[in-house]
Amino acid sequence: QVQLVESGGGLVQAGGSLRLSCAASASMLNINAMGWYRQAPGKQRELVAKIFSGSSTNYADSVKGRFTISRDNAKNTVSLQMNSLKPEDTAVYYCMILTTSLRAYWGQGTQVTVSS
Numbered sequence: 001q002v003q004l005v006e007s008g009g010g011l012v013q014a015g016g017s018l019r020l021s022c023a024a025s026a027s028m029l030n031i032n033a034m035g036w037y038r039q040a041p042g043k044q045r046e047l048v049a050k051i052f053s054g055s056s057t058n059y060a061d062s063v064k065g066r067f068t069i070s071r072d073n074a075k076n077t078v079s080l081q082m083n084s085l086k087p088e089d090t091a092v093y094y095c096m097i098l099t100t101s102l103r104a105y106w107g108q109g110t111q112v113t114v115s116s
Contacts, residue, residue: 002105004095009110016114017083022095022107024076030100034071034078038091048093049080085114
């Protein structure tokens with residue numbers, strides 16, 4: 001059973017930075033994409049950023065230019081560098097890995113709180 005372990009969340013003031021990391025507990029082959037989603041209270045879970053096996057990326061419009069997603073294929077890790085954080089970035093952030101057979105694995109979530 002693959003587990004995803006996230007780290008790096010916390011409390012930061014507006015304008016600050018945080019880096020989230022996610023590591024798979026077991027070696028995973030055939031990864032299609034890795035990404036980060038977030039869910040704020042009372043809102044639906046939304047895509048923040050995704051990186052595909054060929055290193056192409058997708059970002060939500062709200063984070064473009066501020067967040068950067070990266071991955072280490074050898075270590076099965078994915079990271080999210082978040083700069084210029086805003087209060088509206090406050091949410092629980094979830095790591096996701098999608099295999100080539102379209103099976104998705106999710107992390108337990110890590111809280112990011114941005115104070116104004």
